[in-house]
Amino acid sequence: MQLTLSMFRTGILGYGGGPSVIPLIRHEAVHRYQWLSNDEFGETLALANALPGPIATKMAAYLGYQQKKAAGAVVAVLAHILPTALAMIVLFSAVQVLSSSTIIAGMIAGVTPVIAVMLGTMAYEFGEKAVKGLGWYAGAASFIIAFLLLETVHIHPAIVIVLFLTYGALHFKLLSKMRKQRKSGEGA
Template sequence: MNLTRQLGGRKALINSYIQIATAMFRTGILGYGGGPSIVPLIRYEAVTRFKWMEDEEFGEVLAIANALPGPIATKLAGYLGYRLKGVGGATLGVLAHIAPTCVAMVGLYSFIHFFSTSTIIKGMIAAVVPVVAVMLAVMAYEFGEKAVKGLGWYAGIGFFLISFLLLQTLSVHPAIVIFLFLFYGAFHNKLQSLWKKKQKKGESA
């Protein structure tokens, strides 16, 4: 009985490492266009395929990761691996994610000049760009929908306009904007309850 449990535990452990490696390897080999374009792929692996976390938690992790220095994709890969299997999982996740790019860079180094001038490669790049744009738009819509459900229409639209103003017009660093909204989010429920109490008092009066 103990032997069966030990074998079952080892099999589950191995399966967990295999899941981390295959998920991060897929995001590394299929991701195109930099870190932000890979985020929807990582989200699909973590939330939809393997169900390591809920969509809301992934949104929170993504917000924190965006506020920290370094490439977003490798930070997410490291966090997911660590969340599942500690330091070993984090190491495996990062290595599996960056391995395809490293191998491709080394293997294709001698063809850089050809790739930079080839009309075929330029056409391939141009064809992929709309796909990446749609993936980012879908993810942004889903996160926006959840924000509206949690904050309400007025607050959701208001915060969108404020963030757009800070980022695009005033050129405030994204990390500062994220920290500001995280700070507000910590007190949102309390402020909302106070506002409802004031409304009730006003109606009763």
């Protein structure tokens, strides 16, 4: 029962993603129920960070497994994620019910320009960094290529990101190699 209650509390009170929930989980596991020492919690957290997936869910699974083996892991994970899942279902249902409301439509219409400005500002900052790192011509070419790949060829954004990350790694590796050659040429 303690396991279910503690993971339910972390699930219902944790707001802002995994890293913000970790102090709540630490409080439950180390201070309230003393399932782990502070050092053990730190080691478990380090291991959980090294594994893929949401950190808070991994911590809940570990604590559940430590307390009640496989059944405890399942109960802890469910107790941790169920409050958020239920809240999302309730909120989504409320949005569906209220979506035809003129007041809600007005609120959404009022927020839309703010979101557009925020996205535009973020895009400008990314563009500014690209131009600073690559120069005007390469930055503009990268923008045009990315736009064409996304909007004309309809390649999945994840693939475009991987392509540009690969290009960036190769580009800067080449630049680094060229700088080393220049330095060795100047020093000779």
